[in-house]
Amino acid sequence: MALTATGYVNQREIDSAVRAVESAFSSQVVRISHSFGEDNTGSPSIFFRVLVRDEAAPVAHLRELARQLAIALMNGARTDENGLHAYFNYRSVSEQEKLRDPDWD
Amino acid sequence: MPYSSELLDSAVALYRVDPETQATLRRTVSTAYYAFFHFLIEETCTNWARPEQRGKLARCFDHKHMSIASNRRVAEHKNAVAGSKEFHLYSVASAFSQLQEKRHIADYDLSQTLSSSDVALDILLVEEALASWDTIRSEQVAQDYLFSLLFKERS
Numbered sequence: 001m002a003l004t005a006t007g008y009v010n011q012r013e014i015d016s017a018v019r020a021v022e023s024a025f026s027s028q029v030v031r032i033s034h035s036f037g038e039d040n041t042g043s044p045s046i047f048f049r050v051l052v053r054d055e056a057a058p059v060a061h062l063r064e065l066a067r068q069l070a071i072a073l074m075n076g077a078r079t080d081e082n083g084l085h086a087y088f089n090y091r092s093v094s095e096q097e098k099l100r101d102p103d104w105d
Numbered sequence: 106m107p108y109s110s111e112l113l114d115s116a117v118a119l120y121r122v123d124p125e126t127q128a129t130l131r132r133t134v135s136t137a138y139y140a141f142f143h144f145l146i147e148e149t150c151t152n153w154a155r156p157e158q159r160g161k162l163a164r165c166f167d168h169k170h171m172s173i174a175s176n177r178r179v180a181e182h183k184n185a186v187a188g189s190k191e192f193h194l195y196s197v198a199s200a201f202s203q204l205q206e207k208r209h210i211a212d213y214d215l216s217q218t219l220s221s222s223d224v225a226l227d228i229l230l231v232e233e234a235l236a237s238w239d240t241i242r243s244e245q246v247a248q249d250y251l252f253s254l255l256f257k258e259r260s
Contacts, residue, residue, distance in 0.1 A: 039206050039209075040205065041168075041169045041172050041173060045206075059222065062226055063229050063230075063233070066226060070199070071184070075184070087202075087207075089220075089223055090222055090223050091220035091222055092220070095221065099218045099220065103217070
């Protein structure tokens with residue numbers, strides 16, 4: 001459980017929703033990770049990290065994918081209902097191989 | 106050229122710096138955010154009848170308040186029909202909210218790495234938000250949003 005503005009959120013439900021979105025977009029997405037915290041205004045937030053396949057990384061394509069993923073994740077994880085602001089970051093597999101950021105593994 | 110446009114051009118130029126580094130990517134994100142921040146302030150202040158007071162009015166905006174107002178619009182309109190005025194307002198408010206958080210990370214949180222793809226997306230986010238704004242500028246929902254960026258809304 002994670003403490004947010006509206007109390008405790010069910011992390012299992014959120015995990016399940018994220019996995020469902022990940023599965024639905026698996027042809028373009030390798031993995032969606034998330035973590036809880038506060039944004040720069042101090043509001044409870046959920047931070048999504050989306051690792052996309054290199055074929056989906058060209059920016060014009062990524063923009064449309066990002067738009068669809070953001071809506072799917074906000075609706076699936078019911079971020080607003082859970083009192084969470086949602087933030088999204090994206091990178092390709094080849095970028096992660098260079099950056100080797102453990103938060104993205 | 107408006108200051109916000111100069112900033113967006115600078116963000117694009119920073120993104121194109123070769124070789125790309127975490128420093129150039131971070132400055133790109135920060136500059137893109139400030140381009141949009143100042144754009145929304147310019148739009149809001151244009152509504153103020155006395156031009157000589159607009160400079161002082163522009164100093165009254167608060168990042169946190171603008172983020173809260175934007176996140177409220179994101180929650181309200183995230184499922185708006187594509188192409189509707191609410192959809193375009195969602196694009197504007199979402200871009201501001203996302204960019205502000207990313208600007209904070211870019212400027213202060215060196216524990217996080219930035220990717221070129223994500224930064225390119227941030228520039229595109231601002232460009233699309235500006236196009237969306239052009240579509241809805243004169244609509245009541247857009248003007249109400251500008252009002253909410255500066256003033257506290259009471260129900």
